[in-house]
Every structure is written in structure tokens, then in C-alpha cells.
Amino acid sequence: MAGIARTSATGGGGMLGELLAWSSSFEHDRQLVREDLVGSAAHVTMLAHTGILAAADARALRGGLRALYDEARAGSLELPADEEDVHMAVEAELGRRLGEVAQRLHTARSRNDQVALDLRLHVRDRGAALLGELAALVGSLADRAAREKDVLLPAYTHRQRAQPVSAAFVVAAWGVGLARAADTVAYALSRLEMPLGSGACSGTSLPIDRALVARLFAPWEPTRNALHTVGDRDFALDWTWASARVVLALGRVAADLVDFTTSEFALARLDGAIAAGSSMMPQKKNPDVFELVRGKSARAAANVVAMLALMKGLASGYNRDQQEDRLPLLEAGPLASGCARVVALALPHVTFDAERGARALDEGFTQATDLAEALVRRGVPFREAYKAVGRLVATAVDERVALRAVDPARARAIHPLLDAQALAALDPRAAVAAKESLGGTGPRSVDAQIGWLREEARALAAAAEAQGSIDALAERVFAEPI
Numbered sequence: 001m002a003g004i005a006r007t008s009a010t011g012g013g014g015m016l017g018e019l020l021a022w023s024s025s026f027e028h029d030r031q032l033v034r035e036d037l038v039g040s041a042a043h044v045t046m047l048a049h050t051g052i053l054a055a056a057d058a059r060a061l062r063g064g065l066r067a068l069y070d071e072a073r074a075g076s077l078e079l080p081a082d083e084e085d086v087h088m089a090v091e092a093e094l095g096r097r098l099g100e101v102a103q104r105l106h107t108a109r110s111r112n113d114q115v116a117l118d119l120r121l122h123v124r125d126r127g128a129a130l131l132g133e134l135a136a137l138v139g140s141l142a143d144r145a146a147r148e149k150d151v152l153l154p155a156y157t158h159r160q161r162a163q164p165v166s167a168a169f170v171v172a173a174w175g176v177g178l179a180r181a182a183d184t185v186a187y188a189l190s191r192l193e194m195p196l197g198s199g200a201c202s203g204t205s206l207p208i209d210r211a212l213v214a215r216l217f218a219p220w221e222p223t224r225n226a227l228h229t230v231g232d233r234d235f236a237l238d239w240t241w242a243s244a245r246v247v248l249a250l251g252r253v254a255a256d257l258v259d260f261t262t263s264e265f266a267l268a269r270l271d272g273a274i275a276a277g278s279s280m281m282p283q284k285k286n287p288d289v290f291e292l293v294r295g296k297s298a299r300a301a302a303n304v305v306a307m308l309a310l311m312k313g314l315a316s317g318y319n320r321d322q323q324e325d326r327l328p329l330l331e332a333g334p335l336a337s338g339c340a341r342v343v344a345l346a347l348p349h350v351t352f353d354a355e356r357g358a359r360a361l362d363e364g365f366t367q368a369t370d371l372a373e374a375l376v377r378r379g380v381p382f383r384e385a386y387k388a389v390g391r392l393v394a395t396a397v398d399e400r401v402a403l404r405a406v407d408p409a410r411a412r413a414i415h416p417l418l419d420a421q422a423l424a425a426l427d428p429r430a431a432v433a434a435k436e437s438l439g440g441t442g443p444r445s446v447d448a449q450i451g452w453l454r455e456e457a458r459a460l461a462a463a464a465e466a467q468g469s470i471d472a473l474a475e476r477v478f479a480e481p482i
Helices: 017-021 024-048 056-075 087-106 111-147 166-192 210-216 226-231 232-259 286-311 321-351 356-363 368-377 382-399 408-414 420-426 428-434 443-467 469-478
Strands: 152-157 160-166 268-271 350-352
Touching: 024 056, 024 087, 024 111, 024 210, 024 321, 024 469, 056 087, 056 469, 087 111, 111 166, 111 226, 111 232, 111 321, 111 443, 111 469, 152 166, 152 210, 152 356, 152 428, 160 166, 160 356, 160 368, 160 428, 166 232, 166 443, 210 469, 232 286, 232 321, 268 382, 356 428, 368 382, 368 428, 382 408, 408 420, 408 469, 420 428
Parallel strands: none
Antiparallel strands: 152 160, 268 350
16 A cells, blocks of 8 residues: 555555655654544544444454554554655555555545644643643742742842842742743643544535544534634644743743853852853853753744744645644644753752842842832822932942941931831841732732642643543543444
8 A cells, every 4th residue: 555645545646756755744744643543543433433334344443543553652663654644654554454444444534634633632742741841840939939938139120130029039930920821831722622524624425423523532622614624723823822932931930040140140059960061161150951941932933933924824724835834833842841841850950049149139229119118108209209219329329338338317318207217128128028019029929929829730730631641542532432
């Protein structure tokens, strides 16, 4: 059955070998072989239940598919390499093993709905795995935040020291960003539907049962329109976008750590287990791991752009252009999962420098806003308070001292309410403790954020479990009675 896509199956003449090789998607489709086998097994089961296929033939086909699946999972499956894609390669290999009964496998389906199914199953498998990894990482960030409540450091806006915060608050910010990115993954998975049975573009005249196949792939529902289904790659757009969101969120964590571990910031230290050296400068401890995570966001974003450009202006139904979806779609999951695993492995080897954080707060004027708000609490209009503290900052700059070191008499001369009571707000710990507004850096607020992150981690883990891996789906499908 060699060349089945152009000869045995279609009865047509063979395509020029060089053109067949150039147009083949088999190199990339190999990654979808388990998905293709599970989809075929579900299809055979449905054909048997509807009486389109004799039970004996269905059992033979599903047994052959199970053998291929077990070999694929073990990494020992060899498929004929001269086929146009993985779908035809599977059919050809079944023909070699089972004989004529393999010719019944493709009843009531097209490669168009096969690839639509395989790609969705791939997104489901990789998305569930990514959700599980993110659940663990968000949970570990919540635990790390709980351990960093006593460490203070500056928060930054415009890469300038802004206000005092706890390291717990910074870590919680990383966790919230990742949880929100994970939400986009969960959304992408929630939009997946079961496409098999759409045929080439308009369904089939045979009495198939699409609801049965959807039940095997629960919680999926069947797609609504066959023409739209075979040409639809909205799920691929959702998937590449969601994966990019994850890598971008991880890249922002990485960017903070690249900055924090420089000698200029010096707010955190890398231990030798994750620091890279220089080939020329023996003193260097480089944050290469985090730089690479930050850099990979370029590839993640490029996958989104590639999918958008590919689908722009395509006519309804399947077009061979869509074969070019493989590279961005298949790269998206491993790219995001790899970055998540690397960050999870590296973070325990990063230590915040509490002493340097305290010095950074004293060297700047990060408590200025807290002092202005102390005046506001005593009835001073904010803009008046803002201007008074601004003059106090200018005094500290002129005298080259920290804001807390300005002579209290000079402060009262600027504004009569800049007294000892107000100046107490310049204590960084008091400044942090005072910010108990929802989402703020105050201890109770941060505790609430940590609690929310833990709840999100549990919800993400549950969502991953509900989707299940391709292996779990395979067990469900192959166990269905015929």
C-alpha cells in the first residue's frame, strides 16, 4: 500500500516523487501519531455501534490500532516513510499487518476531519500538561511568598525605585501573572470541540453517530458545521496565544531576576547550581537561564503571528495552506512547558538579599508617597501634601542624605505637620504595613493574595485533570465495548 494517498486509496496515478516529498507533512505529523491512532479507534468504535462496520472487522481494526498505539507509546513504532502524512501512513501500516480489512478504516471520514481531530487532541494533551505544570509553579510561588514576608525591597516603575514592598508581594505578583496566563490556557481547552464526522466538508450520507464519538472524548461536544470545522483553526490561534501568554509571563519573572541579580540592583543572588560562567571573565555569575526564558518569548509571539498570517483571508473549508499550521502549533506547547519547568527548577536557587533591599530603600526616597499620605490622613489636601514632601525630597537631595535623615526642624519649616508623627511614615516597615488596601503590599493583603494563589493552583490542577492526557483518553477509547 505504498503511496496510498495517491495510488492504492485513490486509484489515481502516482505524484512526482520530488513533489510528493516536498508537499508531505509527515516529518511533523509523526508527533501526532498517538492522537491519530486514538481518533481512529474512536471512529472504528462508532462505525461498529452504528452497524456500518461488522463487529468482527471493528475488533480486528481496533486491535491493530491498539498494537500500533502501544508501540508508539514505547517509541518503537515504525511507519512507512513514503506516505504523504501520518494518517495515510497509519492506514498503510494497518494494511500491511491486517490485510484487506484495513480498507474499511476510512469509511465516513476524510483526512480533513482527521487532521482537525488530531490537532485538537494534541492541544488537549499538551494543554492539560501545561496546566498541571503551571498549577505546581503557581502553588510554589504562593509558598515562596509566604516565606518572604519579612524581606523588604523597592518596587519599580520606569525601572526607577518607587515604593517599599515586601519580597512576598513581588513573588505574589509573579504568581498572579502566571495564574492569569494559565487562565488563557484553560480557556483554549474549554473551547475545543469534536470535529470527527465532518468529512471532507459537508458530512456524510452514512448513519454515523457523532455524539458517541464526542462522549468518548468528553467533555467535548460535536462541532456545529462541517464546512467551518475542516477549515477552522481558531483553536490553534487560541492555543498559540495562550502558550505565548505563559511564556511572556515567565519572561517578566525572568526579566525581574536578571535585573535583581546584577551588581547594580543586587537585590537577589544566584547560587552556583544555576549561574553560568564566562569563557573569559572568571568573576562572572550570569543569569543565562533567565535570559533564555526572556528571549524565548520572541518565538512564542512569532507562533501567534504565524498562525494569524496563515489564516488571514483563507476561503471557507480546508485549504492545503493550513498544513503550515504544524510548526507553530506543535512548537507552542513544548516551548511554554520548557520555560515553566526551567523557572520552577531555578527559583529555589535564587535568594533575596534582605540587607541590600534595606539599603536600597534608605538610599532612595521611596517612602515619599507614604509621607504625603500621612499628611492626607491629618486633613491636608493631597496636592498640598505632595508639594510639601517634594520640597523635603529636594532638601534631602541638596544635603545628600536619606529622606529619614533630614533635620526634623527643616521638615517642620517646610510644613508644620511634617512632625515626628508624620515622619514615622518614613520607616519602610511602617510604609509596607500601612498598605492594606485590596491588592496592596500590606501583610494581610499579601496573605489574601497568597490564599488566592493557592486556590488558583488547585483549580488549575483540577482543570488539567479534567482534560486528561492522550494516554488516559486512549485507555477510555480502547476500553469501550464493541
